Amino acid sequence: MHNTHTHMQKILDNFGITVSSICAIHCILLPLLLILSPYIELAFFTSHEFHETLLYFILPTSLLAFILGCRKHNDDIVKLGGICAIFVLLIAISLHDFNEVLSVILTLFASTLLIFTHLRNRDLCSKEHFSCHEDTNN
Numbered sequence: 001m002h003n004t005h006t007h008m009q010k011i012l013d014n015f016g017i018t019v020s021s022i023c024a025i026h027c028i029l030l031p032l033l034l035i036l037s038p039y040i041e042l043a044f045f046t047s048h049e050f051h052e053t054l055l056y057f058i059l060p061t062s063l064l065a066f067i068l069g070c071r072k073h074n075d076d077i078v079k080l081g082g083i084c085a086i087f088v089l090l091i092a093i094s095l096h097d098f099n100e101v102l103s104v105i106l107t108l109f110a111s112t113l114l115i116f117t118h119l120r121n122r123d124l125c126s127k128e129h130f131s132c133h134e135d136t137n138n
């Protein structure tokens with residue numbers, strides 16, 4: 001059982017880091033993608049739907065990773081960082097139609113915060129040898 005929980009936590013945090021990094025890189029490269037879009041078919045990657053699609057991966061992965069990780073190590077930085085990052089990401093997505101520049105800046109901030117929060121969560125779980133994922137009922 002311990003190995004399954006350990007493996008799951010590593011996958012969740014690593015996937016969360018990867019998806020958040022893709023989101024941040026996308027925001028940084030968006031101006032270049034827009035310039036290249038007349039020459040290369042990049043419509044989906046330059047659209048608002050791309051961010052919304054990433055959100056469907058980021059939210060459940062981050063929530064599950066932070067809940068599992070905080071179950072025992074109960075780190076306030078992970079809790080606060082995760083809550084703030086997810087909240088800012090939701091605001092950024094909802095502001096996209098009103099102020100695209102602000103939306104990109106907020107998305108970059110939220111993605112960066114999610115990356116560091118996942119790294120901290122993974123590090124704290126690793127220091128406890130992922131015992132925070134063992135079933136305490138047995």
